[in-house]
Amino acid sequence: MPLQLSRDFPQSSYNAAPASAIVAPMQSIISVAGLSKTYATGLNALKDINLEIRAGEIFALLGPNGAGKTTLIGTICGIVNPSAGHVRVAGHDIVRDYRASRSLIGLVPQELTTDAFETVWDTVSFSRGLFGKAPNPAHIEKILKELSLWPKKGSMIRTLSGGMKRRVMIAKALSHEPQILFLDEPTAGVDVELRRDMWQVVRALRASGVTIILTTHYIDEAEEMADRIGVISKGELILVEDKTVLMKKLGRKQLSLQLQQPLTAVPASLAAFNLALSAGGSELTYTYDSHVERAGIATLLKALDEAGVAFKDLQTTQSSLEDIFVNLVKVG
């Protein structure tokens, strides 16, 4: 379903450079210090988390199931009581100044939890009131139109599809014009078209100045949208990095050569290169750092020629964020 965007969500923003590249230096809008959470069951879900979320960025929080992503979000939003540590939202302590901090936040939880017997209009209007904002039918109309929900405004939520319900939850979270939006697995279980629509919504919101923190299992989603990546594993924040820096730092490239004649071993004259044989000796792989300016490919090709190793095809591949994530979590 096409997304209709108003002047507040300009189309041009879709191709905008990452916020980190536009606004510098960015101020911290969420500050997490020494945050820990131990549940009554004894599960230590968060361990001394320290994190700064910058205003206006899209921050992707990655981690396997049970890593602590939802607990971290729940704690910042006031749903989970912290065991230790502090969280400040725009300078407001989430416990002492909960009114000020919560009024800045919109939350779209992972589960599709809606009031099945309410209409779309009523439930979104309810959320606005709950967050202390006076009724504003024009704003509600704008949100519903932007999320392609306007034709369904009088429909009971139970009659909507899963994708539409997900939109309703986003509309509810945006009803009080939050400065920060938490999206916990926003595209879990939705089809490809809706995923792309969601990405558009997220980018448009970021362009309008909203800070977005999203958790996702779709690494390509984080790779596509995030300015910065945080990886959480077993309750510990093991990495926070600018996405492009992360890709450069941990990304690696591989040159694969399909040989004309299989080799039984890498020739001694090529020992200086980081080479590996595979596919029964018919494929030679050269692994190198993507951020190294002189990767030595030309030298390698010359050395191969001198060693009499002929190849019929070649290709290069770059490790994706998914590869990086899997490696990090394995280590963590």
Next chain:
Amino acid sequence: MNVHAIRAIYAFEMARTRRTLFQSIISPVISTSLYFVVFGAAIGSRISEIEGISYGAFIVPGLIMLSLLTQSVSNASFGIYFPKFTGTIYELLSAPVSFFEIVLSYVGAAATKSILLGVIILATAWLFVPVQIQHPVWMVLFLLLTAVTFSLLGFLIGIWADNFEKLQFVPLLIITPLTFLGGSFYSIHMLPPFWQTVTLFNPVVYLVSGFRWSFYGLADVSVGVSLGMTLVFLGVFLAVVAWMFRTGYRLKA
């Protein structure tokens, strides 16, 4: 004070009443009317007057109180339990609302519904038996205090309950028996002395007695004690709900 939130929750809860009008209002009115038909017209005519009041008229305050107590508890418990059950409680917990505002809006809506029901039952009773209200201000006061107090009880039951069975447990197995044994259908002076003493441990006795006094000037215990006990229950339930919100008991992990 987050007035918009209070208004939003209150309107949301009242809208639920409108959607379930039959269950919320009509059904208790029908069942109460049946009490009047059975105890007032059919059996009541064979029962002698109690302190100069016809039996049908005597049971009116008790019947209203029976509905008021059960409906206050049911309305409020369901109001807070349902968001817990569906998961929409996340929104309430993440909103900039205080414990007091949440209680005020949920309990206010539940009390409004049960008061409305009490008024409808009173009007229905007028069709069957001659009802007098000697102390209308006290009647309204008892009606309000009882509705609010037991809506608070319902609210804390709704937070405590983690399944529908528990939600029904207190109204069906505690409130209703206590109301039946709390002098709704008789004066406790009609009981043997031992059971009169035992009955005084039933909190509903004080509510029914004070309420009946506001109608006919007849009371099993003094009106001051009735009012005092009602306020004690109010204070206790409020304190328990405050503790639940402070600790996050069955609300927050």
